[in-house]
Each structure stands twice: as structure tokens, then as C-alpha cells.
Amino acid sequence: MPAPISIYDTHGLDALRAEARFDPQLTRNLQSKLLRQFVADETALHGYPVSDRIALHTLELFRRCDSAVDGASKLLLRTAAGMLIEAVILRIETGRSTLCVSSQVGCGAACDFCATGKMGIARNLQADEIVDQVLQAGQMLVAEGRRLRNIVFMGMGEPFHNEEQLFRALEMLTSREFFNHSPGKILVSTVGVADAMVRCARRFPAVNLALSLHSARQDVRETLIPLANKYPLEALRSTIVEINAIQAPSTTLMIEYLMLAGVNDASADAEALIAWLDGLNVHVNLIPYNPIDDAPHLVGSDRPTCKAFADQLKGAGLKTTVRHSLGNDIAAACGQLVRQENRVIARQAEGVNRGAR
Secondary structure, eight states: OOOOEETTOHHHHHHHHHHHTOOHHHHHHHHIIIIISOOOHHHHHTTOTTGGGEEOOSSEEEEEEEOSSSSEEEEEEEOTTSOEEEEEEEEOTTSOEEEEOOSEEEOSSOOTTOSGGGSSOEEEOOHHHHHHHHHHHHHHHHHTTOOEEEEEEOSSSOGGGGHHHHHHHHHHHHOTTTTOOOGGGEEEEESOOHHHHHHHHHHOTTSEEEEEOOOSSHHHHHHHOGGGGTSOHHHHHHHHHHHHHHSOTTOOEEEEEEOBTTTTOSHHHHHHHHHHTTTOOEEEEEEOOOOOTTOTTOOBOOHHHHHHHHHHHHHTTOEEEEOOOOOGGGTTTTOHHHHHHHHHHHHHHHHHHHHHO
């Protein structure tokens, strides 16, 4: 029996249609039902002549964790190699639904505040694995009577460390042939891989970009984000200027700023940020910090401090939002649940490889 053909393999599907001699409209209908309407697998495949020859998913749902206090769901998904990744569904009170997707297993950026960055494992995901997170989450939401609105690359991994597969995934998500998702409803978040940010803006000018800045002081930023040594603040500011010139004025680059008590939340930090952002088309998101075991020295700023910081930015004319965390009770922001399990899987794989030698 030949290997199943991926729903995203256009040439393979064309060859299968020619072999089985059926109307090509049936394949287009299948892709529409599955990738744009997010109907259940069985419904999408109903009436398809060779349904047993088609592969709809590259990931297996390993576990689903639903928040008991808000509308967040963490999906633990297993790759064909047995590694686990996370995708997080956020159901906003306004009725909008957002999906946070992963681009890697683990992350090599090693940011001090991030559990995923401390996993010690980083594997690139293929584009099919990235978009399957969207498909499976979209199907869950449709079954609830909801619709997936926003897709944010804020899950496991630094997206621009997997640039080729990220761009392929963005092509599939925005293509009329596949998901036909509005590029303006997609956001790619990065710790600041400057050259890749520009390439992304040139190739996908309507896709939103977010920079995890967290400090406008170079020394502080380097303690939080090791990559800040390679991409200093001066270079990042020039990058934003270039991206602002590429994208339409309506496409505002997001500045993510994690509020950390005694680290980056003083009035002087706000003034440094105001000066650094002067003249840039940006929107600042102030983000509450969710503590992780591996960084006991970091503590989130309290609400009054966050409000005072936000007021200072707004007083300087900066568009600023204070975000509220969802899914705290299920560690929806971190990668904590998959960390130990992936290490076990990696050790097992290493043992098998050594035995084979």
C-alpha cells in the first residue's frame, strides 16, 4: 500500500485523481471543507473516492488541558517522531478566538523568563506540522460553534530560527488554495532576529510582526535575552524603521514588554522605552509575567505598577495595552508540561541510536 498523500501535497493529489479518475472538484471540495470550514474529518472525507489514500494530519492529539477559570485550552500534540509540542486556544470574552502555535520543539533562544527556552531541546517543525495545529484547533472551535479568528506564532520556538518552514506555513495559511486566512489576522512574534524580520515583512507585508523587547536598556535586555548580544537595540530600531517603510501604515508592529518587578518596570525604564520608540509606528503590549520554577529570581510587577507604567507611555503618545493572562492554571504560556516528557523521549531515542551503532 503506497504511503498516504498529504492534504497539502497538490501534485500528489493531482496524480491520485488522475490514477483513480474522478472529478478534480472533489479534491477542491475536500480542501475547502477541511481547511477553510474546519469540519470534522469524517464529514470532509464523506463521498471522497479514495479517502483511505489521504493523510489529513501530521500530529496526534496527546492530551487536552482546559482551564477551569477562563477560556484557554492547551493542546499537547505529538509528532511522528514522538516529540510533544503545544498549541493554545484562547477564547476571548468578546467572542473572538485566538490560536497560539509552535514553530519548534523547545527553543534555542534561552530567554531567562521562558520555560520553553530552558527545555534544552530544539527541533524545527515542518510546515505541515505547524498548520496542522491550526487545523485541529479550528475543528475544535467549529464543533463549539466558534470560529478561529487570530493565529499568533507565540508558542514554543523562535519562529525565525525555522524561517524556511515558517514562510511555507504562512504561504499555506494565506493561500486561497489552502486556508485562505487573512494575513492581517496572523502575527509572528520574535525575540529580535533582525534580518529575518525584514525578509518576512518583504515577503508577507500584511502579516503582523511582534518584537519581544522587554527593555530599552541594552544591559538589562542582555540579561533577559541572550540573543540581544547578537541583535543590539540600535540594530533592532533600524530594523523597525525599515519594516515601517515596507508595511502599510495600518499595519502596526507590536512591542511586547514583560513587566518584571525591579528589573524593567521603573519610571526610568518607561522613559528609556519612550525615547527608543520615538517616531516608530508601534503598539506596546505590557504583559504580566507568569512565574516559572527555573527563574525564581524573576517576579511580575503588581497591577498598580503596570498601570503607572502604561499611563506614562500613553502620556507620551504611545499606543499601549495592558494585557491579561489566560490559562495560568494550565501553564498555557510556557511549555512546562512537555519539558520532562520530551527529555525522556530524547534519551530513549539516543539509546536506540547507540544500540544501532
